[in-house]
Amino acid sequence: MENRKTQQAIEDDLRGVISEIFPGQLVELDSSTPLFNGGLSLNSTQMIELTLAFETFYDIELEPELLTTENFATLGSLAALLEELLEDEVSPV
Template sequence: MSSTDRKTRADIEDDLRKIAAEVFPNHDVELTSNTPLFNGGLSLNSTQMIELTLAFESYYDIELEPELLTVEHFATLGSLATMLEDQLNDDSYV
């Protein structure tokens, strides 16, 4: 990925909002950077976390290493976007 193709955290958050709306159409929650993904906010359970993960992996055409699937990374929309930004913009990853 060239430097002109790099995704910003804001871009990724926007992408994640769209993905979440498609995967969970009945969740009528305004997603901000600080929206919790589990307790409150989207109120995801572990199965829904997997659904969301598969959706954004497909969207970005990536496969995350299992060690990245942590409670810390999935705490909020912002923390998830930060982790994805690191992965998507890592020149060795592409």
Template sequence: MTMAGPKTRADIEDDLRKIAAEVFPRHNVDLRSDTPLFNGGLSLNSTQMIELTLAFESFYDIELEPELLTVENFATLGSLAELLEDQLNDSDD
């Protein structure tokens, strides 16, 4: 990955907001760190979770291990950003 340094969680949350807006243009939701991605908030279903995952994997040029695709990691925008921050910083090492 070619970045000028590690992305912060705030940067990643901003990226995720943009990605979600592109993937789900009809979900007019103000995404904050504590916004639920499933029950409330975006109200994603499992198919939409896969769509979002594929979109951010493509955006960041990463591939998440299947064991990371958990309800806990996808609970909120913040928890997903935390997971991605860990993944992106690990791939920089």
């Protein structure tokens, strides 16, 4: 039995993580919500906070080369990255 999470489930997880670490954010988060310019308007420090929070949540560690503006552009792009990483975690070796 596989424990694969869908991108939608990961987006839901991320919404929860974001609401915990940024309780004052009032932006409605959907797949296309920008995380930097507009949308959440995260700064680099907040991106680090968010990264640490979801790494802890999923018990994974992002490689530095994955910390790109493309991967963190929107909630959807971040969820797609995490879906791929989590899929690799549960795949048989």
